Amino acid sequence: MGNSTSPPTPKQIFTDLSVELTGFDRAELAGTGMIDTYYDTLLRMIGEREAGQLLRYASDALTADQQTKNGAALKRDVIDSPRFGPVVVSLIKLWYLGHWYPLSGAYRDLHGATADDVEHVISSQGYREGLVWVAAGAHPMGGKPPGHGSWAEPPSLLTP
Amino acid sequence: MSNPASPDYDLVIVGGGISGAVVAKTVIEQAARKKKFPRILILEAGRATALSADKYDTYVEAYHEALAKVPNSPYHASSSAPQPDVLDIRKLKDTEGKPKISDQGYFVQKGPMPFGSDYARSLGGTTLHWLGTTLRMLPNDFRMSSNYGRGVDWPIDYDTLKPYYERAEWDIIGVAGDVEHQYYPIDGLDQYFRSSDPKKTRDGKYIFPMEEIPSSYLDQYMAKYADDMTITLPCMDPGEPDHEFAIRISNTPVARNSTPTTTDYRIVGAAGNADRGQRCEGNSSCIPICPVQAKYNALKTLYELIVKYPYELKENEKPGTRARVAVQSQSVAMEVMHAKGAETERAKVTGLRYKRYYDDGTGPTEHTVTARTYVLAANAIENATLLLASGNAANSSDQVGRNLMDHPLLLTWGLLPENVGAFRGPGSTSGIPTFRDGTFRDQHTAFRVEIGNWGWNFPENAPYVTVLDLVGGGNDGKAQLYGKALRKRLGEILPRQFRIAWELEQDPEARNRVTVDDHYKDALGKHRPVIEYDLSDYVKASLPWAAEASRQLFARLGMTEKRRRPHYETGDYTYYTPDDAAAVTYQGTTYWVRGAGHVVGTHRMGDDPKTSVVDSHQRSHDLPNLFIAGCGSMPTLGTSNPTLTMTALALRTGDEIAEELSK
Ligand SMILES: Cc1cc2nc3c(=O)[nH]c(=O)nc-3n(C[C@H](O)[C@H](O)[C@H](O)COP(=O)(O)OP(=O)(O)OC[C@H]3O[C@@H](n4cnc5c(N)ncnc54)[C@H](O)[C@@H]3O)c2cc1C
Ligand code: SF4
Numbered sequence: 001m002g003n004s005t006s007p008p009t010p011k012q013i014f015t016d017l018s019v020e021l022t023g024f025d026r027a028e029l030a031g032t033g034m035i036d037t038y039y040d041t042l043l044r045m046i047g048e049r050e051a052g053q054l055l056r057y058a059s060d061a062l063t064a065d066q067q068t069k070n071g072a073a074l075k076r077d078v079i080d081s082p083r084f085g086p087v088v089v090s091l092i093k094l095w096y097l098g099h100w101y102p103l104s105g106a107y108r109d110l111h112g113a114t115a116d117d118v119e120h121v122i123s124s125q126g127y128r129e130g131l132v133w134v135a136a137g138a139h140p141m142g143g144k145p146p147g148h149g150s151w152a153e154p155p156s157l158l159t160p
Numbered sequence: 161m162s163n164p165a166s167p168d169y170d171l172v173i174v175g176g177g178i179s180g181a182v183v184a185k186t187v188i189e190q191a192a193r194k195k196k197f198p199r200i201l202i203l204e205a206g207r208a209t210a211l212s213a214d215k216y217d218t219y220v221e222a223y224h225e226a227l228a229k230v231p232n233s234p235y236h237a238s239s240s241a242p243q244p245d246v247l248d249i250r251k252l253k254d255t256e257g258k259p260k261i262s263d264q265g266y267f268v269q270k271g272p273m274p275f276g277s278d279y280a281r282s283l284g285g286t287t288l289h290w291l292g293t294t295l296r297m298l299p300n301d302f303r304m305s306s307n308y309g310r311g312v313d314w315p316i317d318y319d320t321l322k323p324y325y326e327r328a329e330w331d332i333i334g335v336a337g338d339v340e341h342q343y344y345p346i347d348g349l350d351q352y353f354r355s356s357d358p359k360k361t362r363d364g365k366y367i368f369p370m371e372e373i374p375s376s377y378l379d380q381y382m383a384k385y386a387d388d389m390t391i392t393l394p395c396m397d398p399g400e401p402d403h404e405f406a407i408r409i410s411n412t413p414v415a416r417n418s419t420p421t422t423t424d425y426r427i428v429g430a431a432g433n434a435d436r437g438q439r440c441e442g443n444s445s446c447i448p449i450c451p452v453q454a455k456y457n458a459l460k461t462l463y464e465l466i467v468k469y470p471y472e473l474k475e476n477e478k479p480g481t482r483a484r485v486a487v488q489s490q491s492v493a494m495e496v497m498h499a500k501g502a503e504t505e506r507a508k509v510t511g512l513r514y515k516r517y518y519d520d521g522t523g524p525t526e527h528t529v530t531a532r533t534y535v536l537a538a539n540a541i542e543n544a545t546l547l548l549a550s551g552n553a554a555n556s557s558d559q560v561g562r563n564l565m566d567h568p569l570l571l572t573w574g575l576l577p578e579n580v581g582a583f584r585g586p587g588s589t590s591g592i593p594t595f596r597d598g599t600f601r602d603q604h605t606a607f608r609v610e611i612g613n614w615g616w617n618f619p620e621n622a623p624y625v626t627v628l629d630l631v632g633g634g635n636d637g638k639a640q641l642y643g644k645a646l647r648k649r650l651g652e653i654l655p656r657q658f659r660i661a662w663e664l665e666q667d668p669e670a671r672n673r674v675t676v677d678d679h680y681k682d683a684l685g686k687h688r689p690v691i692e693y694d695l696s697d698y699v700k701a702s703l704p705w706a707a708e709a710s711r712q713l714f715a716r717l718g719m720t721e722k723r724r725r726p727h728y729e730t731g732d733y734t735y736y737t738p739d740d741a742a743a744v745t746y747q748g749t750t751y752w753v754r755g756a757g758h759v760v761g762t763h764r765m766g767d768d769p770k771t772s773v774v775d776s777h778q779r780s781h782d783l784p785n786l787f788i789a790g791c792g793s794m795p796t797l798g799t800s801n802p803t804l805t806m807t808a809l810a811l812r813t814g815d816e817i818a819e820e821l822s823k
Contacts (some may be wrong), residue, residue: 021639023647071643079639089633092642096627099227101423104637124224132623135647136654138583141614142223142445145452148418150442151585151613152374157651 010055014039017058020074021088022095024131029095032129037122038094044116045100046087054084083111096135098126134158169201170755171820172512172531174493174546176204177285178803179810180460180537182332183641187562187821188469188483188815194822197483199471201529202462203514205241205538206282208489213433220451227378231289231448231757235282239518239683240524241492242266245282246755248692249742268680268690274741275693276755277566279539283489284459286539287803289448291587291758292415292455293610294335294804296325298346300597301798304667308601310698311667311796315767318352326355329368329413331458332807334428336370336440337413344410346595359422369425370418373440374409376613378580378658379590382717383409391712393705396603406593407713409611412591415456416440421611423689431463444614446587455586459694459816462487465755491516492684493538496550497528498794503759508787509534515684524684531786533817537810540564540792541689544674546763547788551685554780554788559773561675563668563761565797567608569754570703571619572710572734574719582615582657583623595709596799605665605702608799609709614676615657616733618754620725623654629726653728659755660713662706665799667698668761695753700746707751710734758802762792778809778817789813 008016018029018038029035043051055149057077064073078084086107093101102117130145139146139159171187173180184200191198210216219234226233230246237243248265252274262269269275277753279286298822299318304311329335336475339353346352353366360367375383391405417427417439430436430453437453446455453460471486473479493514501507512534515525536543544561547553554560592609600606616622630649632640641649672694676687714720714732721731736743742752778793780786791802798805 007510021642023644025640029657030759079642082637086633086637088642088811089631089637089639092631092639092646093627093633096631096646097624099624101628101633104633104635106635106638119227121225121227123419124221127224130263131647132176133583134629136583136623137579137581137651139444140224140443141229141583141617142449142451145441145443146437146584148441149374151376151581151589152380153581154377155579155581155584155655157579157655 004142006055008059010052011035011039013059013062014042016062017055018095020062020071021092022131024134027078032131034126034129037126038091041094041100042087042091045090045103045114046111047114050111054078054087057084072098094122096130096132098122098128098130167530167532167660169529169531170198170736171200171533171535171817172529173200173202173535173537174512175538175542176202176283176458176462176487176489177287177537177538177539178287178458178461179539179806180535181458181465182807182810183535183537183787183789183814183817184465184485185332185461186811187818188465188485190815190818191822192483195484196822197480198821199533200483200485202485203489203493203512203529204283204487204489204492205281205492206237206463206489208487209235209282209284209288209459210736211432211459211466213430213436216430216432216453218741220449223445228668229448231278232280234449235280235288237281238517238519240519241281241490242682244278246276247275249741258780261775262463263680266682266688268677268688269721270690270692272694273744274754275564275566275691275759276742276753277759279541279757283462283487286455286757287457288459290803291312291447291801293588293801294329294333294413294415295800297798298344298597299352300346300601301796304601304796310602312764312766314795315765321805324811325804326357326360327811328494328804328807330360330425332461332811333804334370334417335368336373336374336416336418336550337368339366339368341372341411343408344592344593345578355405359424362421367421369412369422370427371414373414373418373586373589375409375411376581376585376589377410378582378613379409379611381578381580382590382611386713386716389716391709396701403598403600405709407592407594409590410572410593412589414586416446416586417454428460431457431459440586442585444583444585444587446543450457470724490518492686493546494549494684494686495538496534496546496553496786498550498553507783509783517684532821533787534790535787535813537789539790540759540762541674543788543790543792545676545687547696547763548674548676554773554782554786556782557770557773559764559771561762562670562673563764563795564672564674564691564693564759564763565668567663567756567797567799568699568802569756570662570706570751571659571754572662572666572707572714572732573616573619573657574717574732574734575653575659575716575723575728575730576656577718577730579655580658582613582618582655585613587614603701604705605667605699606799607665608663608664611660612659612661615654616659618661619659622657623650624662625725626650626654658717658719660710663756663799664702664706665797666698668694668796669696672761674762695744700744701743703746703751703753704749756801758791758797760791760794760797760802763788764795765793766795778813779816787813787817
């Protein structure tokens, strides 16, 4: 989160929220090079106003959770919220797979949808940086090859 | 049309895949020994695919960005040269269970079962997206009728093909493997691999040009738990003893670069960039694209030809002093023109009609080309379609288009008790060869067992589906799992995913066929393949066998409990429901049977012109200046993936054509 003197920027809140949603720390997320892209994706998919609301609620929840350390506020106000829940589901999938999965019909009935909200792969880089491969102790199929014969070695996982 | 006395080329080849490339290369090299230098044209229907590293990278990117990562996803086809796609496979029954034709893709599928395989129509052909498994056929595979009363015998035997296998492994594909780790169910494995060439022999044993690709950690795990177990399968005849199969995990020979076994061998890297692809580095995307071309593809052979034997002569070069090859892409062969023979003279091909398309808004143009000799190498289904659309050319036997075969795949999958490091390495590094031959073949088809390294990628589209299962969303729109818990759970599940492909041998049946129908044509006006396809009872009888073998193997590996997604615990996740397009019901049980991409049959070889289309050199019985090359010539297909055998046949055909052109 931002320091005490200046309030965090929306992108910083987005990053902090992404850390909580994915289980990957800031350095790992920054290492993917995808933070800016995914922040823009969020704005495009639900519109700037709604994204602003999501980040405001998220910021408050994250601040509250700093005291309790149990993530209860985030769960209550964002994850389980009918308004923001479906959006964070798509965000988690985005980070893990580099793939935008559209918002549900139920969500759209209440909030409408943008023209961009269709299933698509964000970019070649987004695909390669999908967090799922790291979580699996592997590498993206067709990218970041681990080297000749590496597959014969015992697997290892970077545990969170 | 040109003057037949001076044809435009010595040789015209239809199709720039491995088959066409190998014939061209062989003809050039063999003819050169007699100081003859043919002029060759290769007509390719698709676009010229990448021949430089940076262009190739754009195909890798197209794959990364594809929504559905299927074999053809990096290679976009034009409507002028459309190609089949596994995404077009539909159920061939309507809601009331009545038969239905499916024609939304390139194939027109008449059923009763959809043909489940595809191929690529781009320069380089289907080797652009093949897996690269290169097993030889077993001696008994060539004598199915004599030995087991099934299918037909080949006009040649294993020993005739053996030197060509060696050439295919060394001179064309570049195979990595170790004969010490091949455990086939045959007598005299030593003799099977023995070479008369001392350069290809070490300690009296045959060596492949490159060392084996290391077996995956999963293979080693399998070997630890399952090597030396016995699988028992019931005999069909009541009262007869069961069949017993000793399990031994066997490293698979493959078309992937590793370390040379001799100082002489030169590794072939990527087309247009020899420094790339010197060794398989584990990109784990052999299907649909190897980012570095460590895996063989036909572009490598074509590139060599274009560079060494360009069609254009240099300033001081005289015609007739070296071979010349022209590759012409976006050129679709439409008709094999042929003259019926008079009594004294045999029938022959008089020219090839083809259309060029431009993709720039201009209409296609039509052309005719003539040659001394013609080769069709457009793959089994396209070769047959082309002949049938050419007034039934080369079809006095009525076998053109018939006997279409594939290796029907029964997939089984489960979650192992331990992390075995799935999603690493090439698609498969090992198999279990024990079911490839035996006395049981009179009643059950043989099968090969391919151990997959990519978790549930093939049967379930993992890891995508695994993430979606765990994150949830759906109706209530709430994430079920997120943050560290999600990351941890994925780490617990994905590396334990395990799957096997049981690749059944299909027998040749006249009713499984490709035909043409004037109602079904593509944008250029070329006939689309119309396919009728089914499995014989002989093949179906192996489904319960393979399923039972899977149960015994899974039990040995600790996966006994039947389980279903989206819950993930150790167990057997195999399930088949009747609603899938691949569903096959046999004796009251439903299975899903997928295609293996092994498109075989349609112009079978044989000695008798009444029952076969080509002779053992792949020469048309009817039209002697026409060769029909490829997997289509194989009368039966055994349990090995067919391309190595097809390459051996193409070498033999190349020798024959060179001999003839040198006269
Ligand atoms: C997913 C998949 C995995 C596979 N894995 C393996 C494996 O592990 N091992 C193995 O042995 N085999 C494998 N195969 C099969 C293997 O790829 C084929 O057997 C092999 O590539 C066929 O070579 P070909 O030259 O005969 O035909 P193709 O490679 O299909 O080439 C034919 C060429 O002809 C061109 N053409 C078609 N029609 C015309 C026309 N009318 N005019 C001009 N040109 C035309 C096409 O565009 C193409 O370039 C696999 C196949 C698939 C689909
Ligand atoms: S594992 Fe990777 S480098 Fe090796 S052949 Fe497959 S795609 Fe190419």
